[in-house]
Amino acid sequence: MTREPVRVARCDSHVHTAFSPDSRQSMADQCARAAALGLDAVCFTEHLDFSEQSRGYYCPQAYFSELQRLREAYDGQLKLLAGLELSEPHQHQKELEWAQTQPYDFILGSVHYWIHGLFPSQMQELHMDVADCFARYWDEVLQMARCGGFDTVAHLDFPKRYFRVLKYDPAQIDEIFQAMIKNNLTLELNTSSLRRGMDETMPGDALLRQYIAQGGQYVTLGSDAHKATVLYRDVPTAQAYAQSLGLVPVWYEKRKRRTLAL
Numbered sequence: 265m266t267r268e269p270v271r272v273a274r275c276d277s278h279v280h281t282a283f284s285p286d287s288r289q290s291m292a293d294q295c296a297r298a299a300a301l302g303l304d305a306v307c308f309t310e311h312l313d314f315s316e317q318s319r320g321y322y323c324p325q326a327y328f329s330e331l332q333r334l335r336e337a338y339d340g341q342l343k344l345l346a347g348l349e350l351s352e353p354h355q356h357q358k359e360l361e362w363a364q365t366q367p368y369d370f371i372l373g374s375v376h377y378w379i380h381g382l383f384p385s386q387m388q389e390l391h392m393d394v395a396d397c398f399a400r401y402w403d404e405v406l407q408m409a410r411c412g413g414f415d416t417v418a419h420l421d422f423p424k425r426y427f428r429v430l431k432y433d434p435a436q437i438d439e440i441f442q443a444m445i446k447n448n449l450t451l452e453l454n455t456s457s458l459r460r461g462m463d464e465t466m467p468g469d470a471l472l473r474q475y476i477a478q479g480g481q482y483v484t485l486g487s488d489a490h491k492a493t494v495l496y497r498d499v500p501t502a503q504a505y506a507q508s509l510g511l512v513p514v515w516y517e518k519r520k521r522r523t524l525a526l
């Protein structure tokens with residue numbers, strides 16, 4: 265019997281559960297919340313990190329097994345997508361190549377750790393120069409975009425969530441967008457900064473407009489929820505905003521970009 269495919273109009277493409285080292289929320293709880301919100305799809309993009317605290321935490325066997333169980337439970341109601349948020353994929357080629365062989369629907373590339381593997385909150389504790397931290401962050405993002413091999417660049421201006429300012433060289437941002445477009449990488453619109461008292465998504469208006477000016481067309485949308493209470497938070501607003509700029513909201517299935525049904 266062929267089943268009507270789920271029409272995907274409401275999707276959160278960046279969600280964590282206890283399969284990530286920094287979330288305690290069960291995948292079952294995230295699914296229950298997604299169903300209660302009337303979402304069509306949710307993508308569990310667990311962290312694969314290489315920091316001292318996180319290394320070895322992620323267990324793909326357990327992840328795929330629980331995902332399969334929940335896919336059966338929510339069959340026909342809620343599409344559960346297999347995702348991965350890979351930290352610094354350009355520095356972890358072996359893991360990136362491994363991820364490409366696994367049944368993921370979607371792979372996010374993120375720069376979380378840079379300058380001797382520090383996280384931005386650690387850079388703050390060390391009172392490191394913010395301008396320098398940003399400059400070296402963008403160098404890493406450019407290398408990641410040039411490397412490619414994943415689907416979407418997560419939270420492009422991530423350090424602003426910690427440093428509460430944003431510093432960049434527009435010419436370097438253009439280089440990043442050009443490399444992304446060349447490597448068929450999509451830009452993420454991440455709403456987690458709005459829950460942390462900032463007035464802009466990651467990235468915000470200026471960088472989005474620069475993306476469009478460089479020929480960028482597509483965005484994925486994600487809450488980056490580590491708790492069920494914030495699943496899909498601010499995503500509809502971000503989506504409407506992206507559309508108002510002429511961007512096309514997309515999601516991924518089997519590593520293929522699909523347009524959200526509107």
Ligand SMILES: [Zn+2]
Pocket residue numbers: 349374376418419
């Ligand atoms: Zn992240």
Ligand SMILES: [Zn+2]
Pocket residue numbers: 278280349488
């Ligand atoms: Zn995340």
